[in-house]
Amino acid sequence: MNLQTLRYYERRGLLAEPERSLGGHRLYPAEAVTVLKVIKAAQRLGFTLDEVAELLTTAGHRHGRRDAGLQERARAKLAEVEAKIADLRVIASTLRAAVDAGCDDLVACAGQPCCPIPFATIAVGAPDAEAR
Structure with a gap:
């Protein structure tokens, strides 16, 4: 270090x-x-x-409380990590579908009804319920 x-x-x-x-x-x-x-x-x-x-x-200030430190924070961090993993699985699935569909041009692909990339929901930051 x-x-x-x-x-x-x-x-x-x-x-x-x-x-x-x-x-x-x-x-x-x-x-x-x-x-x-x-x-x-x-x-x-x-x-x-x-x-x-x-x-x-x-x-240093727990005074016997079991959930006062690492346990509570580890549970919260685990929930964050699991949410990120779920998001990454959706991303991987979407990218896999784009590769399988042969998407070569984002603008052209976005205009096609068969496009696997959920451009509308990604643009506004809303999760695509069907992609999950």
């Missing part, structure tokens, strides 16, 4: 500012390595740095 990332995490409050040597070098405790691993793992699981900060803060 580069120094700029460590300093950024310190500024964001994700990592405690370490003590310094007489020469001014940062002296990170062994716990800092664990915190850095937690941050990186949480990011790979889809958590933003703001969410990671909340998880780290909440972990």
Whole structure:
């Protein structure tokens, strides 16, 4: 991990500012390595740095509540991921249909009734119920 990332995490409050040597070098405790691993793992699981900060803060203030931290947030993140997967499946299915239909020109294809791409619903951002 580069120094700029460590300093950024310190500024964001994700990592405690370490003590310094007489020469001014940062002296990170062994716990800092664990915190850095937690941050990186949480990011790979889809958590933003703001969410990671909340998880780290909440972990220290749970007071015995099982759902106060990771469990609650993991359930919410899982729901987000599952929704994204469902959207990606619709996208893959639509793209597969476009490939199978031989669509070569978006404008020409959009004008055909047999076009598999739901241009009208994509343009307005509404999900196409039939495509799901």
